Amino acid sequence: VGGAFWAGFVHENAQEELVLRPPGARPEEEFLATCIRCGLCVEACPYDTLELGTYGVDVPVGTPYFEPRKTPCYLCEDIPCAVACPTSALDLAQLKDESGELDVSRSRMGVAVVDYNNCIAAKGLRCDACVRACPYMGDAIFVDSRRNPRTGKHAMLVPVVDADYCTGCGLCEHACVTEEASILVLPREVALGRAGEHYELPAPDFTPEVPADEI
Ligand code: SF4
Ligand code: SF4
Incomplete structure (x- = not known):
């Protein structure tokens, strides 16, 4: 987590409130009450995306989490992590479509938030790395045109x-080209709920760093 915006955000939120859980995770309190810290989801993940909270990490000990900048969730179609969960702390019911088939696009691990004050596209440079990284490009994330204020x-x-389509997989955060990611996945309740009430997301400052006629 970096950049002035994220530093502020982390300061405003306890680290454990920013923890991202695997697909199908129940709401945090319910999840903590249901997860028996067996680690089967972590073992089942073929990408080593998931880690278990340990001492010295701001995640409840023994509970699974992931850090997309390091390793995002690759949205396995068969969702082995959730299937491995013996207690439905990772709730398959949330991940099934109307016909009862697993549908990983229903995962809501978090929601990606763009820091427009750090994003180079918002400074007038050409970049769509995050958009191209998204498996739901065009729905979960898209390119929009903004008037150049200069x-x-x-x-x-x-x-x-x-946010209606974003799974929170973090493939965009992983792909972001700026040194500190300019798009970051936050837990949905933080990004869409409490953050909206108590933390003002920075207003986009679409001031280009280079003259528009050179872009
Ligand atoms: S869906 Fe696949 S990549 Fe994502 S956490 Fe589960 S097992 Fe790992
Ligand atoms: S916008 Fe980012 S976090 Fe959301 S689905 Fe696309 S790649 Fe995943």
């Missing part, structure tokens, strides 16, 4: 996330 006429193309 020239008033040239459009800038910036990434925009639609």
Whole structure:
């Protein structure tokens, strides 16, 4: 986690409130009451995405979490982590479609939030690395045009996330080209709930760093 925005965000939120859980995880309190700390989900993940909280890490000990900047969730179609869970702390019911088939696109591990004050596309440079990394490109994240405030006429193309479709997999955060990720997955209740009430997301500052006619 880095950049002025995220530093502020982390300061405002206890680290454990920013923990991302595997697909199908029940709401945090319920999850903590249901997860028996067996680690079967972690063992089942073929990408080593999941880790178990341990002493010295701000995650309840023995509970699974992931850090997308390090290793995102690759959204396995057969969702082995959730299938391995013996207590339904990872709830398969949340991950099934109307016909009862597993559908990993129903995962809601978090939601990606763009820090437009750090995103280079919002400074007028060409970049869509996060958009191209998304398996739900066009739905969960898309490129939108914003008026260039300097020239008033040239459009800038910036990434925009639609929380209704974002799974929180973090493939975008993993792919972001800036040194500190300019798109970060946050727990949904933080990004969409409490954050909305108590933490003002930074207003996009679409000031380009290079003249628009050189873009
Ligand atoms: S869906 Fe696949 S990649 Fe994602 S956490 Fe589960 S097992 Fe790992
Ligand atoms: S976290 Fe990023 S890559 Fe994953 S679904 Fe959401 S916008 Fe797409």
